[in-house]
Amino acid sequence: MAFDTSDTLNRSDLSDELLPGTSLFHGQYRIVRYINSGGFGITYLAKDSLDREVVIKECFSSTFCRRTETRVRARSLSTRDHMRRIVKSFLNEARSLASLKHPNIVGVHQVFEDNDTAYMAMDYIRGHDLLEIVDEKKATLTPDQIVTIAGKLVSAIGYIHGRGLLHCDISPDNIFVTPEGEPILIDFGAARRSAAGEARKFSGLSVVKDGYSPHELYAGGGNSGPWSDIYSLAASLYHAISGTAPENCQSRLSAKAEKRPDPCRPLAGRVAGYPVGFLESIDRAMAVIPAARFQRAEEWQRVLPQPEPKDRKVVLLRRLVPMGAAGEGPARAVIPEARPAPLPVRPRRTFLRGNEADISGLRRVSGFVGAWLVDSATGHVLAAEQEEGLHDHEATMAAAIGLGRAHLRAMELVDDSVEDILVTLGHSVLLIRPLAQSPKAFLCVTMDAETANPGLARVQLRRIAQTIRL
Incomplete structure (x- = not known):
C-alpha cells in the first residue's frame, strides 16, 4: 500500500529498492527511505522540491524486472514485453487516480516516467x-x-x-x-x-x-x-x-x-x-x-444511517456600519486591501448557515492558528475559525487573506491553475486553496511552522473545500 504504517526499517538485506538520496524526475523528488513493496510496485517516502513529504510509488515487479543502478530492466528477453505491459498498466492506474478528487480517495500529485519505468507522487499520510x-x-x-x-x-x-x-x-x-x-x-x-x-x-x-x-x-x-x-x-x-x-x-x-x-x-x-x-x-x-x-x-x-448534526454556536458575520450609514443592512465582513482598521473580536467559531460553509474541520490540522473562507474578488470573509486567545488575530487574518488574494491574482496573470499554494511567513505556514466549484472563493489556513504538518493539512483542506457550496 502507499502509506507509511511503521517506523523506519532496516532494508540492508534487500537490493531492489532505490537508495536514500536518489534523485527522480530532474531533481524534483528525492528518496528519503523505503516504505514497503507489493506485487507490482515499491513505495518510498520522498521529499519534493519544496521540501514537502510525499509518497512515491515506483512501477517495479521483481518477477519480471531487475535494477541496474537506478534503471529498471526486464529480467530476460522473454519478460520484456510483459514488463512493458506492466508499465503501461501502471500509468493507466496513475492517470485514473490523478483524475479523482475526493476526500476519501488518495490524492495523486504527479505522474512521470524515469529510470525506464513509471512513478506517481501521492499524498503522505500516517496511519x-x-x-x-x-x-x-x-x-x-x-x-x-x-x-x-x-x-x-x-x-x-x-x-x-x-x-x-x-x-x-x-x-x-x-x-x-x-x-x-x-x-x-x-x-x-x-x-x-x-x-x-x-x-x-x-x-x-x-x-x-x-x-x-x-x-x-x-x-x-x-x-x-x-x-x-x-x-x-x-x-x-x-x-x-x-x-x-x-x-x-x-x-x-x-x-x-x-x-x-x-x-x-x-x-x-x-x-x-x-x-x-x-x-x-x-x-x-x-x-x-x-x-x-x-x-x-x-x-x-x-x-445508511445519516450522521447526527453537531451542536455548534452559529454567528453570522456582519460588516461594520460606519457612522451616518445606519440604514444599511447587515453584510459580510470586508478586509481592506491594505492597513486594515481594527475589527471587533470574533467568536471562536463562525460560519454561514445557508451556504454550507462550515470550515471547523480545519481546526484538526497540526499547529492550527486560524482559517478563513474568502471571496477573492472583494476580500469578504465568508467564514472564519481561529484559536482562542490568539494575539493580533486580525492582523494574522488580514495578512493571510492579502497573501491569498495576491497569489491567486498572480496565477491568473499567467493563465495557470493551481490546487493549493504553500507560503512560509516567519514562524507561520500558510496554505491557500481555491474552490474548484466556486473559483471566486478560496480557503486559507495558517499554522505554526514548528508543529505544522503541511501534507496532512493539504488533505484536510481539500476535504473541507469539497464540502462547501456557495
Missing part, C-alpha cells in the same frame, strides 16, 4: 490500513466509527463509479485509516473502465482476493459492475465488524447451488451496538447473486 487495525489490534473502532467510515467509503465508490471507473480491488488492506479516523481508499492497480453497462478491464493486472472479491471477478469476462465494488466494500466492513474475513464467495456460490446453508453467517441479529438497518444493508450488499445486491452506491447510501 494504518483496516486489516492492521482489526487483525493486529493497532486501534479500536467503535460501532459509531465503523458506521461513519462506511458512509464515507460508500460515497467514495459512488464518486468512482460516476466517473466510469471500477476499483475491483477493495479489501481491508486497501482501506487506509488516518489517526483522525478518516478512511482513504487506495491502490487502483486492478481498476477497470465501465461504459454502457459493460465493464472493460484496462489495467491488465488481474487481482482476486478470497473473502473480498465477488464471484464475477474470478472468471474472465464476468459481469462486473458497480455491484462488484459494493460486494468488496461490504466484505471489508464485515471483517471490521466481525473480526474475521468472510467466506470465499466461490464457496458460498457452491453452497447455494447445492442448496446448502450459506457458510457466511449474516451480521444482522448476531452483532449488537449498530443502528437499525445498518447490518442488514451490509448483508444485502454481500449477496452472492449480483442482482440481489445494491446496484449502485447511491442505493446503499440512502439506507
